[in-house]
Structure formats: structure tokens, C-alpha cells
Amino acid sequence: MDAESLQHSAPPSPTSSQAGISRGGNGTSAKVLRRACDCCRKRKVKCDGAEPCGPCKKATIRCAYLQPPKKKGPKGLRSARVLHALRTIDDTASGDSTAPVSPREHQGAFGNWGWSSATSTPVVMQTAYGPPTSLPPEQQTYPPAMQPAPPADMRSYAPTHPPVLPPLYRSDTQQSGWSLQQDHSPPQSAMLPPILSERPPQRISGDRFLPYMQLFFGHMFPIMPVLDRNLYLDPRLYAEIDRLDSDMYCLLCALCAAIIVQLDATVPLPFPDSKPMDEVFAEECLRERKSYDFIAPTSTLSCLTSFFLFAYYGNHESLTKAWFYLQEAVTFAQNLNMDDEQAYDKFDPVEAQWRRRLYWLLFVTERAYAMQRRKHTRLHPSIDLPVVFDSEDPGLLNGFVNLAKLFSVVDDNFVSAWRGIRRQSLCDEAWLANTQRQLDVAASALENISETQHVDINVTRQWLHVLAWQIGVSNGLIWGKEETGTGMRLEYPIELARRVVQITEGSSKAALESHGIGMEQKLSDIAGCLADVLRCTEGDTSATFIEGRQCLNILLQKLSSIRGKESRYLKPLMTKTEGLIGYDLNGQPAPPMPAPLHTQPARFPPTVAAPHGGGNNYLAPSNGNGRDGQRTMSMADSVGMLRSLSMSGNLGMPFLAVSGENWEWQPRRPSGRPYEELDTRMLGAGSGHGWAMAQPV
DNA sequence: AGTTTCGGATTCTAAAGAAG
DNA sequence: TTCTTTAGAATCCGAAACTA
Numbered sequence: 001m002d003a004e005s006l007q008h009s010a011p012p013s014p015t016s017s018q019a020g021i022s023r024g025g026n027g028t029s030a031k032v033l034r035r036a037c038d039c040c041r042k043r044k045v046k047c048d049g050a051e052p053c054g055p056c057k058k059a060t061i062r063c064a065y066l067q068p069p070k071k072k073g074p075k076g077l078r079s080a081r082v083l084h085a086l087r088t089i090d091d092t093a094s095g096d097s098t099a100p101v102s103p104r105e106h107q108g109a110f111g112n113w114g115w116s117s118a119t120s121t122p123v124v125m126q127t128a129y130g131p132p133t134s135l136p137p138e139q140q141t142y143p144p145a146m147q148p149a150p151p152a153d154m155r156s157y158a159p160t161h162p163p164v165l166p167p168l169y170r171s172d173t174q175q176s177g178w179s180l181q182q183d184h185s186p187p188q189s190a191m192l193p194p195i196l197s198e199r200p201p202q203r204i205s206g207d208r209f210l211p212y213m214q215l216f217f218g219h220m221f222p223i224m225p226v227l228d229r230n231l232y233l234d235p236r237l238y239a240e241i242d243r244l245d246s247d248m249y250c251l252l253c254a255l256c257a258a259i260i261v262q263l264d265a266t267v268p269l270p271f272p273d274s275k276p277m278d279e280v281f282a283e284e285c286l287r288e289r290k291s292y293d294f295i296a297p298t299s300t301l302s303c304l305t306s307f308f309l310f311a312y313y314g315n316h317e318s319l320t321k322a323w324f325y326l327q328e329a330v331t332f333a334q335n336l337n338m339d340d341e342q343a344y345d346k347f348d349p350v351e352a353q354w355r356r357r358l359y360w361l362l363f364v365t366e367r368a369y370a371m372q373r374r375k376h377t378r379l380h381p382s383i384d385l386p387v388v389f390d391s392e393d394p395g396l397l398n399g400f401v402n403l404a405k406l407f408s409v410v411d412d413n414f415v416s417a418w419r420g421i422r423r424q425s426l427c428d429e430a431w432l433a434n435t436q437r438q439l440d441v442a443a444s445a446l447e448n449i450s451e452t453q454h455v456d457i458n459v460t461r462q463w464l465h466v467l468a469w470q471i472g473v474s475n476g477l478i479w480g481k482e483e484t485g486t487g488m489r490l491e492y493p494i495e496l497a498r499r500v501v502q503i504t505e506g507s508s509k510a511a512l513e514s515h516g517i518g519m520e521q522k523l524s525d526i527a528g529c530l531a532d533v534l535r536c537t538e539g540d541t542s543a544t545f546i547e548g549r550q551c552l553n554i555l556l557q558k559l560s561s562i563r564g565k566e567s568r569y570l571k572p573l574m575t576k577t578e579g580l581i582g583y584d585l586n587g588q589p590a591p592p593m594p595a596p597l598h599t600q601p602a603r604f605p606p607t608v609a610a611p612h613g614g615g616n617n618y619l620a621p622s623n624g625n626g627r628d629g630q631r632t633m634s635m636a637d638s639v640g641m642l643r644s645l646s647m648s649g650n651l652g653m654p655f656l657a658v659s660g661e662n663w664e665w666q667p668r669r670p671s672g673r674p675y676e677e678l679d680t681r682m683l684g685a686g687s688g689h690g691w692a693m694a695q696p697v
Numbered sequence: 698a699g700t701t702t703c704g705g706a707t708t709c710t711a712a713a714g715a716a717g
Numbered sequence: 718t719t720c721t722t723t724a725g726a727a728t729c730c731g732a733a734a735c736t737a
Binding site: 032 | 700701702703704707708709
Binding site for chain 3: 032033034035036040041043044045046047069070
């Protein structure tokens with residue numbers, strides 16, 4: 001932790017703030033502050049470092065030093081970055097770094113430079129060196145006419161050998177595996193690169209799949225009940241892997257890749273090879289996909305494959321690719337009319353049920369991921385929920401259906417509000433209170449469900465509450481009059497965190513960690529929000545806030561060793577919590593849990609919101625005293641700081657984004673109006689209740 | 698005339714790489 | 718280990734735009 005970061009919650013000391021240097025070179029010896037206040041930084045005016053500073057005092061706006069400074073200096077390996085940039089320039093300029101380019105050949109990504117001119121310019125096919133690009137293989141795309149044909153012997157399988165597929169997941173058009181022999185395909189002689197016609201790549205040995213499938217049905221099936229165990233646990237499926245349809249083979253590869261990365265460090269994995277097997281499976285899936293047309297004969301297999309590729313990349317936090325494959329799965333679902341209730345009439349009841357499950361899994365996943373990445377959603381709760389099969393454990397589907405119901409509360413208004421694009425007038429207190437209420441009521445019948453599902457539903461519920469609360473802060477609703485159950489009180493995130501601690505402490509490691517990166521992200525979101533509340537109430541010694549610090553401590557410890565390693569979300573969280581709690585990255589043990597946490601059942605806590613402890617009215621204590629302790633700052637000041645954090649995009653966890661070749665933590669877009677649109681005067685007057693009066697218009 | 702906004706020059710700082 | 722180079726972040730000058 002650098003010295004700058006350490007200062008991020010406090011104004012610079014008089015000595016450090018004045019320790020500037022002269023700038024401008026005009027001999028005026030104007031001092032440059034080490035740190036300007038948030039408003040001066042935003043306004044690009046000179047700050048004097050006081051509290052409040054001169055410009056803020058003059059403009060009657062609140063002066064604060066909340067925004068943490070970013071890390072300065074170059075990121076990542078410098079030479080690698082420069083080399084990559086040079087290669088990119090080189091590739092863009094030539095399209096082939098080894099050969100001079102003729103204007104005829106250089107026609108762009110969608111140009112007709114493939115098979116039609118094969119006889120005259122065969123060199124363009126790049127058969128020996130791959131496509132003329134520096135992209136890794138899985139990112140290379142072929143124009144439709146350029147897709148390499150499958151090897152001759154593989155193409156022959158589909159027509160001559162009946163696929164091992166059951167009717168359930170066979171491609172709708174019965175064409176998978178031999179689509180390149182259809183009329184629209186270009187002549188083989190024109191499109192087949194010579195090197196590919198020599199020998200087909202070996203498929204992964206069939207005996208590699210079944211052990212992973214057993215892990216899937218042991219740990220992941222409760223949260224993804226979309227595969228028929230009778231089929232996928234049948235060794236006959238893997239007996240002749242070379243004869244399997246490409247569609248099914250791709251699904252198996254993507255599925256294994258996802259299983260490995262999601263359960264890695266949670267359960268012992270088979271085949272501890274030197275090279276990570278998840279990567280092998282994922283690469284194999286993508287390789288196979290290049291050998292046949294997986295788009296046109298749309299099938300649920302393709303849809304599932306895209307979904308599991310999403311799971312694979314999502315767990316690796318390759319966020320761009322993850323979102324791409326999730327959207328690909330959504331597109332497949334839409335092409336299959338899975339979002340249309342009428343379309344289910346034509347299927348037999350069992351097939352229809354499997355499709356409903358897949359649709360709702362995509363729905364839940366898209367909503368969750370869209371909330372985390374602030375994306376639009378394309379799927380809606382437009383079809384009936386699946387029903388429990390006669391032969392199945394009813395609890396299993398009950399959990400799945402409840403999760404779907406919970407995410408149905410996350411409607412388009414919620415998504416828009418969270419993305420910060422919903423009209424402020426529509427994001428009012430009544431709407432938010434209703435949303436919070438629905439989150440508590442939805443998915444409340446949790447009888448007979450598995451522990452894994454219980455953890456998922458209840459942590460997700462608290463996580464959505466936290467997001468809703470942040471929307472409220474961004475929209476100024478924390479200033480509204482107290483209303484029982486609105487969940488917009490200052491200390492509400494502490495209650496939510498307490499419930500999450502109860503849930504996680506009362507569940508097994510496997511039940512918690514089998515959700516993969518998703519659970520990690522939700523816990524860190526909750527901890528991030530909690531840290532901000534505690535930061536903005538620093539000095540409050542009331543029981544609620546002490547308990548909040550202990551909950552934060554526990555959540556940080558969870559994240560320090562989740563899934564066998566330290567979560568990447570821990571470091572940005574530690575930045576937020578600097579000085580708040582006595583926990584450091586070296587694993588200092590947390591203090592014992594406070595009494596109130598143990599007075600309630602530790603396992604499977606109540607699903608309906610508990611009565612708000614203490615019933616604090618944040619507008620009431622004008623003297624600034626908490627429930628049974630002391631506050632060093634007024635409630636209005638705390639609320640003001642929170643709102644300031646929210647408007648600068650620093651409320652909650654920062655946003656993990658790609659910048660060049662690197663990841664970096666960026667402030668989120670506020671869940672209200674963008675900062676730029678706000679009149680700075682709305683930040684309120686500097687003294688006391690000025691914040692409380694700062695209602696958005 | 699006073700105030701606010703913001704492009705961009707200047708400076709600071711951390712990280713990478715080179716030199717000893 | 719120390720020094721040098723460099724990328725990226727931060728500050729805030731001053732011109733332009735805006736407002737009363």
C-alpha cells in the first residue's frame with residue numbers, strides 16, 4: 001500500500017498538502033498540491049488543500065477527499081506491450097508480416113479473398129501459417145466461405161453412422177456434422193487448405209470425459225439442471241468419441257472445461273496433468289467448432305456449448321469472451337424460439353421441460369452477469385417455469401425454480417436503474433421499497449432444497465438487496481422519510497452482510513465454492529458496499545457498526561482463501577478497508593463473532609428480512625449519537641459521504657475492466673444520473689444538514 | 698463582469714529495464 | 718542495489734463558454 005492510497009479517506013495533512021512544488025515555469029512559484037479535493041479535481045481548479053478548501057467554500061459545495069488516487073506509473077511488462085503494439089501496427093499494415101501485399105489481396109475481413117480466387121492466388125489461404133493475424137487461435141475467425149472443412153473421414157461419419165445422440169439434444173435439422181456438404185457450401189477444392197486435408201487432429205480420448213461428468217452431477221447439477229444424467233453418465237456415450245457428432249463433442253469439451261475451472265480447488269480433480277486440462281478442453285472445443293457449421297443447423301447442443309464456454313471464460317475472468325459466449329447462447333435460444341411460450345407446444349413434454357430449464361438457466365445467468373457487468377439483458381421471463389419431473393428429486397427443481405423467481409424481480413426497471421440509465425423520476429422511493437419487498441418475498445418456499453442451492457439463493461438475495469440499496473443511494477432515496485421495511489437506512493448493508501455471514505458460516509465449503517467465481521463476486525460486492533458504509537461512519541462505536549466491522553473482517557477472510565487461493569477482489573477491498581478493521585493480507589485472525597450473530601440460527605437463516613435491528617431513523621439523532629454508542633460525524637455527513645462516493649462511481653466494488661492487455665479496477669458508473677449531469681450544488685452545503693437537504697430534483 | 702467548464706501543459710510517481 | 722527511462726495519473730493554468 002503506497003502512501004498516497006493511505007491518505008485516500010482523509011484530507012492531506014497541512015505539511016503534506018503544502019509539500020508541493022512550483023509549476024508553470026513563469027516564476028510565480030505557485031505550489032502544486034499533493035492532493036486536490038474531489039470537487040476541485042472535478043472542476044479542474046486549484047485547490048488549497050484546506051477542509052473545506054477555498055474554492056469549495058466559495059462555491060458553497062461540500063468539500064471532501066474521498067476519491068482514492070489511482071496507481072501511477074506504467075502497468076504490466078513494458079517491452080511486451082510495446083512489442084504487441086508494434087505487431088498490431090505491422091499486421092494492420094500488411095495483413096501478412098512475411099509477404100508483401102497486393103491491393104487485390106488486401107480486401108479486409110469481409111472481402112472476397114478466399115475460395116473464389118483460389119486458383120489464381122492460393123497463397124492467400126495461409127495454409128501453412130494460419131490466417132494472417134496475430135490473434136490467438138481461438139480468436140481467429142473465418143469468413144463463412146473460408147471455414148476449413150472437416151477432415152474427409154470425419155465428414156463421412158454423420159451420414160453413415162447413426163449419432164449416439166438421444167432425440168432430446170439432437171440438432172433440430174438433423175444436419176450437424178455434415179453441413180459442409182450442403183448446397184450453400186463452396187466447392188471443397190476451392191476452400192480446403194491443403195494442409196488440413198492431410199490428417200485430422202486427434203480428438204481427446206473418450207475416457208477423459210466421464211470422471212468430469214461425475215463431478216458435474218455431484219456438484220454443479222443443482223445450479224445447472226439442464227443435462228440428462230442418464231445420458232451423460234452413460235459410458236457408451238464416450239466409447240467411440242471419434243464417431244460422436246461435432247455438436248455433441250463440442251458440448252462435452254466445453255462442459256469439461258467449465259467443470260474443471262469451476263470446481264478447481266474445491267474438489268480433487270482427476271488427471272492432474274502438467275497442462276491445465278480445462279484449457280485443453282476449451283481449445284479442443286473451439287478447434288472442433290471451426291470444422292463444421294455450428295450456427296445454421298441451430299441446436300440446443302450449440303446453445304449449451306456456448307453457455308459452458310461462457311462458464312469457462314467467466315471463471316477465468318476473461319470477461320469479454322464470457323459475455324460474448326453468453327450472448328451467443330442467448331442468440332441460439334432466440335433462434336430456437338425458446339423465449340416463445342407457443343413454441344413449446346410442438347415438443348413432446350419431456351423435451352419441452354428440458355428446454356424450459358435451459359431457457360431459465362440462461363435467463364438467470366444473463367440477469368446476474370448483466371448486473372455485475374452493467375449490460376443490457378435480452379431474455380425475459382416470457383415462458384412458464386419448468387415443473388418437476390416425476391422421477392426426480394422435487395427439491396432439486398424447487399431450488400432452481402426459486403432462483404428463477406428471485407431473478408424475475410430483477411426486471412428491466414431494476415437493470416436500467418442499476419446501469420444508471422433509468423429516468424430518475426421513475427426510480428422513486430415507492431418503486432425501490434416495492435423492489436426490496438419483492439426480493440424478500442420471492443423464492444421464500446425453500447423446502448427440501450439442497451445446501452448448494454440454499455446458499456446460492458440466499459446469498460443472491462442479499463446481493464440483490466445491496467445493489468438495490470446502492471441504486472437508492474445514487475438516486476438520493478436514502479434521504480427519504482423513514483418507512484419500515486424500505487431497506488434504505490444507512491446501516492442496512494450491515495444487516496445484509498450479517499445475514500450473508502450467517503449463510504456462509506453455516507454452509508459447507510463445497511456448497512459455497514461450487515458456484516465458482518460468481519459467488520466470489522457477490523461476496524466481494526457485498527463486502528465492498530459494507531466497507532463504504534463503515535468508512536462513511538468512521539468513529540461510530542455503536543453495536544451495529546462494530547458488528548459491521550466484524551462482518552467485514554469475516555468476509556475478507558473468506559475471500560482471502562476462497563477456492564484455494566486469495567481472491568483477486570481482496571486487494572481492492574483492502575484498499576477500501578484500510579484502517580477500518582484490524583485485518584491484513586497476511587491473514588491476521590478475525591476477532592470472535594459478536595453475540596448477536598450467534599443468537600440466531602447459523603444454518604439456513606430466515607429468508608424474509610428480519611426486523612430492522614434498532615430501528616434507527618437516520619434523520620432523527622440530530623446530536624449524532626448512534627443506538628448505544630458515539631458518532632464523531634453526523635448521520636447527515638455520513639449519508640453525504642456515501643452519496644459523494646456513489647456519484648464518483650466509487651460506491652461498492654470497483655469495476656474490473658480491460659485496459660490494453662491488462663486488467664484494472666475502474667470506478668463504476670453511478671447507478672443514478674451520471675456524475676457529469678449533476679449540478680455540483682446538489683452536493684449540498686458544507687455545514688451539517690446541508691447534505692440532508694440535498695434532494696435531487 | 699463574474700463564474701464555470703475543460704483542453705491540455707506541466708509535473709509527479711511508480712514500474713520496468715539497464716548498469717554497475 | 719542503484720540509476721535511468723517511461724507511462725500514466727494528477728494538478729491546475731488560462732481560454733472559452735456561460736450566466737446574471
